[in-house]
Amino acid sequence: MATDTQANLFIPMTFVGTLSVPALALTDGSAEPEWVGFPTSCGLLHTRRPPLSLPYDAATAPTARQFVRFRRMRQLLLVPVFTLLIIAGFVIGQLEETTNNTSSNTIQTILYLTAGALGWWVARMEKRTSVRPRPEPIGRLGIYISGVPAGVAQEWVHRNSAVQIVSQPPPWRRFSARTYALFSTLTAVAGAGLLILVTTDRNEGIHVIAFMAILALFAMTIAAAHRALPSSFGRRGRNRG
Known part of the structure; x- marks a missing residue:
């Protein structure tokens, strides 16, 4: 402000x-x-x-240059590595359930701990270079x-x-407010339907995947609903003093 x-x-x-x-x-x-x-x-x-x-x-100025370099490294390297660690840990966890391989649990824990440490370091660097x-x-x-x-x-x-x-x-809206409102409604309905399906299905093998999908759907619902809200920015005039 x-x-x-x-x-x-x-x-x-x-x-x-x-x-x-x-x-x-x-x-x-x-x-x-x-x-x-x-x-x-x-x-x-x-x-x-x-x-x-x-x-x-x-x-x-030196902090600003460091900020630019770190943001670039985060986009090109750190975010992809963090994502791969999470995906690899999830896949290994699913393989453990199907193969009963106890060593997979150790590998999964190491991957998640590494991802957590990387996330902590990124957050610390964000604060240092801000x-x-x-x-x-x-x-x-x-x-x-x-x-x-x-x-x-x-x-x-x-x-x-x-x-x-x-x-x-x-x-910033790539699409119209009506499109975002429609998308928000559809993802909310899909998330609610999947939640009902999971609570009535006794197959525990799909619960983890379904739960992650539900979280993603409701996150998209909130994000799209926010984009659909009106803004007063366009009605504010320029101030030249």
Whole structure:
């Protein structure tokens, strides 16, 4: 949320490559900043988007560079490894039930402990390398930067007619609100139906898989319902001071 001393910027994606960025640190507005390049893509998609170089004070710039490197490593290596460890542990657990191989339980435990340790380390590194303000891609809409000093934000707007000072990030919807509402309803019905099926079925072999599917369906229900909610972002005007 913007305050009297801070403001939030929104940069439409089509203007990222032509920005005139003022040489004032995003952290404290100091002159002669160090520049840090940030990717403007969401995850591994849209990697051809131009990077966005942002100014930071000399004390914050090294942390910002470390943040960029760690985020890239997390996307390319850490998340896939974590996912493979969880899947491998689950598969080995299912094989143990069918083959009665007791050694599989030890392997499964090691895999889950490794995944847990990796998750703990990633969370710790996220906290250590966290830097504010920083750019946050909003789908294909643009870039949102929160907590910028008000004077610096005004200079951004003065130099770039497309840049907006906003109170919150715009909602990103790939599909219409009605589509998300329909999808939310369908996943809720499917999850409820699967839950009823599991509670009435005595085959314990499918209970673990079904339970994971139920959790996934209800998670998708909540996410889709959130996307279907209306937002007041589009009704808020630009504030140029």
